[in-house]
Amino acid sequence: MKKTLFRALFALFSVPAWLFGAEITVPRLEFVSRGALEDGDFAVSTSAEADIAVSGGYKYGMTLGLGFEAPNLEKALSYGRLELPYALASPPTDTEYNAMVDEMNDRLNNQAVLSLRFLEATVREVFGKPLDLSFFAGHYHALGSGDEFVSRFGTAPVGSSYRGFFYFPEGIGNDPLRRYNGGIHNVFGTGMAATLNFSDNVVSGLYVYQDLSYRQLYTAEPLGGNFSGDFRLLVNAEKIKFEFFSGASYLREHAPVLRGGFLAFFSSGTGFDFLFQGGIPFWRYGDQLSIDNCYFLMEPRLRIGKAGLHVTFFYHPLYYQNVEEQDERGRADINTKLFFGDINTNFFEWGLESTMNLQIKNGEDFGMWVSPFVSVITSGLQWDFKVRVNPLYFSGDGDIAEVFVGIRTAY
Numbered sequence: 001m002k003k004t005l006f007r008a009l010f011a012l013f014s015v016p017a018w019l020f021g022a023e024i025t026v027p028r029l030e031f032v033s034r035g036a037l038e039d040g041d042f043a044v045s046t047s048a049e050a051d052i053a054v055s056g057g058y059k060y061g062m063t064l065g066l067g068f069e070a071p072n073l074e075k076a077l078s079y080g081r082l083e084l085p086y087a088l089a090s091p092p093t094d095t096e097y098n099a100m101v102d103e104m105n106d107r108l109n110n111q112a113v114l115s116l117r118f119l120e121a122t123v124r125e126v127f128g129k130p131l132d133l134s135f136f137a138g139h140y141h142a143l144g145s146g147d148e149f150v151s152r153f154g155t156a157p158v159g160s161s162y163r164g165f166f167y168f169p170e171g172i173g174n175d176p177l178r179r180y181n182g183g184i185h186n187v188f189g190t191g192m193a194a195t196l197n198f199s200d201n202v203v204s205g206l207y208v209y210q211d212l213s214y215r216q217l218y219t220a221e222p223l224g225g226n227f228s229g230d231f232r233l234l235v236n237a238e239k240i241k242f243e244f245f246s247g248a249s250y251l252r253e254h255a256p257v258l259r260g261g262f263l264a265f266f267s268s269g270t271g272f273d274f275l276f277q278g279g280i281p282f283w284r285y286g287d288q289l290s291i292d293n294c295y296f297l298m299e300p301r302l303r304i305g306k307a308g309l310h311v312t313f314f315y316h317p318l319y320y321q322n323v324e325e326q327d328e329r330g331r332a333d334i335n336t337k338l339f340f341g342d343i344n345t346n347f348f349e350w351g352l353e354s355t356m357n358l359q360i361k362n363g364e365d366f367g368m369w370v371s372p373f374v375s376v377i378t379s380g381l382q383w384d385f386k387v388r389v390n391p392l393y394f395s396g397d398g399d400i401a402e403v404f405v406g407i408r409t410a411y
Helices: 001-023 071-078 094-109 147-153
Strands: 023-038 041-055 062-070 113-123 131-143 185-199 202-211 227-236 241-250 256-269 274-285 295-304 307-314 333-343 348-359 367-379 380-388 401-409
Touching: 062 131, 062 185, 071 094, 131 202, 131 227, 131 241, 147 185, 147 227, 185 227
Parallel strands: none
Antiparallel strands: 023 041, 023 401, 041 062, 062 113, 113 131, 131 185, 185 202, 202 227, 227 241, 241 256, 256 274, 274 295, 295 307, 307 333, 333 348, 348 367, 367 380, 380 401
């Protein structure tokens, strides 16, 4: 009895001791409220996402990543108090059954979830060489996003801001949990990573892992048995930044999948920058290769004094994160952002955006939004205020306006 009590007390006090010795950071936090008309009524919905990292510091090389996701916080809170109204003594009709399935899917897609996102353990400078070995499980690196230049080299943001909830509030394929995050491919699974630091500005990485993302593509298969390997190279120069990756996946009873891509960022140093992302996130060996397999983003950036102009052309890939979305076939966006101020230096920016969405192949789908916006940074948080107006409302069936208020981390 005394031994059991001693062990319980030891466990109770050892956990807080470990937590006090760890470093807790929030690499990413995004909180966005969207107000729009739904069935003639104005309603507000809130999306929240956060990454929380608990690490033992450089010495221990252990990082635990937690993730919080709430595609619609209002629905998640209300569903916690409601019961399904379908308790029938007789078999339901087709209408009742379909209504029940729709509501259950809506509940599942709009849960507020705190989950384990990734786990990483790293051995640094193996044999005294500039080589780090890591074991990881979960959502690991986004390849081709450019985010690694900020976290690893401490540069100004390189990747495009045309990502996330503000530009894809409906998600991909009406799935609120899937949005373009700026990366061409995402490492998701359990495996090993080797990072070789050639110099302070040249880093390569090799990933070998059991790929868990294919469970969404081949639902009849078990989680195991799908293995992937990816190679990545980062080059950080003063005016040129380059990221390249290539990889392949072995799938049981299916042809292997190949992928590759690169990001290039050029800065003239005199007010003109250019970002290019291109690649093939998914191509099954033996299938016909077409433009639908491609991820393509081009973004020239111009700054004259306090004014700036970013023009983004983005061609949607048919496959993203190893999931096929037929609705994305032939889709492209053109986003023009005219702004004044500098959010990175003066912590204030305002301007006007116009976003055109079109489907290139058949020309049937065309949408346009005009959006005045204001962005402010205070106490490590960036506040974004935006109104999206649909000038084509009177010639179509869309909503005339939407209001966005966003809060996210800014380091």
